[in-house]
Structure formats: C-alpha cells, structure tokens
Amino acid sequence: MEVAGLSLDGCHRLDELRAWHDACRKAPVAFDMTRGLPSDEQIALSHAMLSLPGPAPFDSGDGQDWLNYGGQQGIPQLRALLAPLLLGVPATQAAVGGNSSLALMHAAVGLAWRIGLPGHAPWSDAHEVRFLCPVPGYDRHFAICSDHGIALVPVPMGHDGPDMERVEKHVAQDPRIRGMWCVPRHSNPCGATYSAEVLRRLATMHAAAPDFTLFCDNAYAIHDFAPQALARPGLYDACATAGNPDRVLLFGSTSKMTIPGAGVALLGGSARIMDWWLAAQRACTIGPDKVNQVRHLRFFGNAAGVARHMQQHGHLLQQRFAQVQRVFAQRLRTPCDVHWSRPAGGYFITLWLPTGCARRVVSLASQAGVRLTPAGTTHCGGTDPEDRCLRIAPSRLPVADAARAAEIIAGCVLLACADAASVACDTTATAPDAHP
C-alpha cells in the first residue's frame, strides 16, 4: 500500500527520515484520526434502521403508548434487551433516554451537583469536590468535571485497570473525592479491561466520602474484535455483592452499535439510584424518543441478534487495528522507549513515546496529512506532563488507509526520536520544534 517515493523502507538516519517527511508533506494524505468514529462499512451494517420501525403496531406491555408522550424510563422490552448486556443490571434498574450517554453522564454529575446523590447533600455545598481520573483517559470525562468545577486527581492506568493501590489510598483518605471515572472494558484510550479483582476492589474499598460514586462509562461493553459470548458487565454485581449497590452509576449507548448519534443511551444503577434519577427527570424532559427505542428493538430482535451484529462490527474494526499493529511492529522495533497497547476491542490504541515527543509527532503527522488527537487530551487538564502519550483512532479509515496512516505515524515517530537523539548529542542543534 506504499505510495511511490513515500516508503519508509531503508529510512534510518535523520537525513533519510527528513527527506521522507518532506516528501510526505509535498503529497499529504487527508486522514482524520482525531476521534473514535465508526467506519462507513460499520454504519452500513445498520442501514436497515433507516426504514424502521415501519408501520407494524407495537405493544409496550406496560400501557405506554409508544407513539405519544409518556413514560420516563423507556420501552421495557428494549431495557430488558440492553440493560443486562451494556450495563449489567436488570431492565427495572435502567432508563433508556436520549441519544448520548455523554449527555446522561453530564446530567448525572449535574444532578449530584445540584441536589446531591440520594440521601446526601448537593456537591455544590462542598468547599471542593474531586474526581479520580484514570490516566490516560477520556477528555470528555474531564470536561464534564471541568464544567462543574470538579478537581481532577489522576491515577495511572495499568493493563488490568487503574492502579488500585493508589485508588484505594486516595478514596480512603480524601473525603473530597466524591467520584471516579471508569471505562471497565476496552478503556479509552488504553484498551485495558478491568480484571475481576479490580472490579471487586472498586466495589469493596473503603470510601471517606459516604456518597463516593463510580461513574462507569460502559461505552465498549460488548465491543470486542473477536467473536465471543456476551458477558454481563460485572461492576454493578460486584458493588451489590459488597453491600454498596448505590456506589455506581452506569452508562452506555448504542452509538457504536447502530448509527452514531442516532442511537439510544442508557443509565443504570440500584433501585434507589433509579428512583432518584427518574424523579429528577420529570422537570427535565418530556420523555425519551420511544420510536427510536422500538426501532432498535426491531433491528436487534434479541440478544443473539445483538451478538451477531457486534461480531460484524468487531471484524471490521479488527481489520483496521491489525494494520496498525502490523505497521507499528514492523517499523517501531528500533527506538527505545516506544510501545503501544494491543487492545482486544474498543476504538483506540495508545502509543507511548520517548519523553517530550508526543506533541512533535502530532505536528509532524499533521504536516503529512494525518490528523491525530492533540497530545495531552488524554491527561487531566489537557497536559501530558511527560508529553509521551498519543491516542490512535484507526476505526474510521478504510483498511488500506489505516495501514498508510500507521506508516506515516511510524515515520513521524522515528523522525521525532532521531531528532531528539540528535539534539541530545549536538548542543548546537536547533530545538526540535523550530525545525521546519
């Protein structure tokens, strides 16, 4: 898939890499890898939805008229289908509403801020509210906190979840810590899936704040590359078993299952949490779009239909991720201190570079026509103190383009590393950022 003259083959020395990059700049590609967007091929899997639900009648079974106002919790059959798969709770402990789980997260944090979690004072009464944020993490989670003046406390992510030693210490000692972001499966952007032991520790740990709450974004709950049986997400069950059923608020959506932005979003938790949420919704909205819920129900049919559909998604994602893994493995063997995640699902690969190289690589890639998520967005406050971490989002590109984009990113990494090494050896060199 190499463009003539733009191959990295044989480029090792700084001058060779610079020549390669100059050639790339003169014939830039136009690849947008800034966000984890499904590809057109993935979306085509759901084109049948564009003519659904169709004219056939539907009976919600609970007296709700699906074609008129009414009902805050959503169509029971859709809750029964999706709540166990996406949130790990029964249908009664979930609400389907809106098209955006991010909107539900923002609203839930806002509600805790305004009226407090069930039985607790509003966070707005507190002198300071803090959230633990596993880092690298998701910039929109950080933005929700920033919107409410909530201070972010970073904790490092490992291969099987956040560093639980630090999490437990923070949560046990600091009553200002009222919440924590979690993406327990194929986390954004590391791709880590929390181990059962991490879930257990999150559920059982002592919390100094009595209303400490896990904000669990199950965005990639069943978004595996390889076919596998759909497992019920375990965080709610772990909390309930630990006697802390109110400790977790769960979020999910079908945006990366059907049509992005035109999906349905879910919020779940204990019965007490649901009473709290639904009571507050009465003044907030006239109710959810139930037609879109019936559309989803008819499209999926049942859990087996969901599984089949997600396997097709996984296959398409796998093709793209495999190209990036192949190119990185081929091109990035040499530089020390370059490594990357090998996720089994989700939408991102995290690439760790030598200290001080991430922004430089984003800039070099941009010059070659590959737009990456800005360096630093994976970190609280938008700044990666070591400037090491990049989020790579191969999902939307056609397979060949994913390979080409990975080649360009790899070349930019090699160039940035060679540049950095050159600066380190040659005190008369110009600073890397000043290089053309």
Place this chain on the structure above:
Amino acid sequence: MEVAGLSLDGCHRLDELRAWHDACRKAPVAFDMTRGLPSDEQIALSHAMLSLPGPAPFDSGDGQDWLNYGGQQGIPQLRALLAPLLLGVPATQAAVGGNSSLALMHAAVGLAWRIGLPGHAPWSDAHEVRFLCPVPGYDRHFAICSDHGIALVPVPMGHDGPDMERVEKHVAQDPRIRGMWCVPRHSNPCGATYSAEVLRRLATMHAAAPDFTLFCDNAYAIHDFAPQALARPGLYDACATAGNPDRVLLFGSTSKMTIPGAGVALLGGSARIMDWWLAAQRACTIGPDKVNQVRHLRFFGNAAGVARHMQQHGHLLQQRFAQVQRVFAQRLRTPCDVHWSRPAGGYFITLWLPTGCARRVVSLASQAGVRLTPAGTTHCGGTDPEDRCLRIAPSRLPVADAARAAEIIAGCVLLACADAASVACDTTATAPDAHP
C-alpha cells in the same frame, strides 16, 4: 351522544344535579384530560415517518456526515425550514437538538445558573433569582425554576398577553428578576396570543437586571385551528429592532407536529446567544440525532408541506374544541362567575369558576371518570389562591368523547356552584368537600 339516564337536560336544582352525579359515578367514563396530548388521529398524520428517512443518500451541504457523529447545531436544511416558522430566526441562529424543548429550556436555565448568560455572572452567584411567570401558566415552566431555586413572581394573563403594566414595573424595579416565561401564541393554558404591542413592550422595556431574558416557549407557534398563512413569530425581531437581540431565548419542537416525544427540538436566539449555547454543548452531548432531523426534512419537504400538515392537525383539534365550546355554551349560561377561553389554536381551554370551586370540580369529575389537570397546577407553587382556574385539555379524546367529557365537566361545575350556593344559604349544611 348522551348516555341514557346521564343527561343533564332538566337538571337545575341541587338534588337533581346530585342525582345526575350519582348516576355518573355508578357508570364512570375513563377520559384522561390531564395533559395536552395529540389524538391518535393526529399522530396517524405522521405514520409515514415510521419508515423514513429511508435508504436514499442525503447531503447536508456543510460537510457533516448525517450518519456519523459530528455537528452540534443540526442539519442546516432542517434549521432553514423550521427556525423561521417556529422561532422567527434564520437558520444560522438556531440549533436543532434532542427531542424535547422542555429539556432545552431546563438546560438553558441550568447553563445561566452554572456559567451565566453571555457576558454576565452565573445566577448561582446571586443571593436570589426571580422569574416572572404569567398566570395561569404552565406547570413545567414553574418546575424548571423550582429545580434551580428560582423564585416565581406571578403576573396575570390577559386576552392579548401578560399584564404589561405590571411586567414593566417588576422588571424595571427589581434586579433580582432575571427571566420571564412567555408562550406568545395560543398560550398554555389560556390560549391567548400576545399582541404586537405586547411583543414590542417586552422587547423594549427597561430591565433592572442587565441579563434579563425572555424564555420564549413557542410550543404552539403554528398550531392554529383554522387554516392560515404561517406568520414568522415576532418576538425575536421585536427584540432585535429594539437593540436587545440577546434578551430572548426561543424554544420550539415538532412534538405536536409529528410524533409526540419523537420530534426534534429547537433553541434559537441572537448570534451571541448561539455561540454561548453551542460552546457549552461540547461537554454536554456528543451531538444531536441527525437521522431524525433528515427524517423530518423528508417528511415535511418544505414550508408549504408544513402548512398543509398543520392544517390537518388544526382541523382535528378544532372538532374537539368545538364540542367543548358548544357544551359549555349550552350548559354554563346560568351560573354567574363561570367563563372560559375561546382559543384559536393550541391545546387548552381555561375555565374560570366561582371562587373556591376548582378543586371541588376536579374531584367531582374524577368520580365520574374524567381526569382533569389538578386545580392549582396552573399557578406558581401549585396553588391557585382563589381556587378558580381549571385547564381543560380536549385534544386527545375522540370527538364524541370530548363532547361527553364536556357534559360531565359542565354538570360538575353546576353541582359545585349549586353546592356552594346552598352552603352560603344554609349554615346547617355540611361542607361541600364532605358531601358524598
């Protein structure tokens, strides 16, 4: 449409009315008139939407991919169609998002509370925030204020809008008054449409609070019973002409145009207001359901299509409202101090009763199987100090049922009035509420 034995004909004396009511209680109907719901016949006008948008491609013209994430403002063509008709602003000064204008109102009040209107301090910084509420008014508007701890200041509604003498005095003198609810066309529940002079005075009046804002709920902007040319709502233009373009936030939705709850909602205002709104949305949501927007665009086609569609709605509503007007005119000539609105559009008739009778009528009607909006909900704090005002919502009932419901309501009014008169004349009588 009289049920044998349940006719009001010839019932005049208290004992006759009591006997009639006893008969109604023994064979109760089951009519829900608590909310302004469209009828099944109205919803059937939009059944074609259940198979839209269909598989045909769509080009938003602005580079947005309608089948993927992206874009906070919504599909330009739908804004161009609906923003002038529903809000009275151009496409660039509106955002289409979500399914619920109530949700947008709640979010807009919440945003003013949290970060302040453009260029102004957050309302949460103020010792007290007050809103003017025309009364009778809409309970969900009151609830949004209540949710944010905003105090309600009632002002009386007249035939052509709120009492502007009082509005101007309050707004000029009290800097705590930061907002005012307005439903300028076919207001809920009075049915009044604000005159051009009222709009002009709202737009030009002096406000003690520099961020005083009209929260304009255009829920019934083009919801006339009789066919008529669609007029551009005038409040924004009046504000812009007065040099106060940032004074108004406009809200509308298609929930009473297409499928209730499955419509699209709109927020509009000045360019400055829109910048403020859209910037804040970035952390709040992943973006609107654009597929539903294209669905609406394909269903309506153009402004003439909207007008034709709304004429069909108007015809169906007119049939129901005409029955209530006919029955009230026939039955409620006698009691003094009973009168009601004769709206030309919208979803409600307001019925004014002798002081102290409204709750009694709701109770009597309920016993006969007609559920009415609870008395008091039309007033700030849920209490009508004179207990006089009822909101009648005939829209959802089949035409014959609307007539029957009106007959029962009229009978209950006559009974409550006769009971009240009897109590006034006979100090030995039991209190009306104690009557079986």
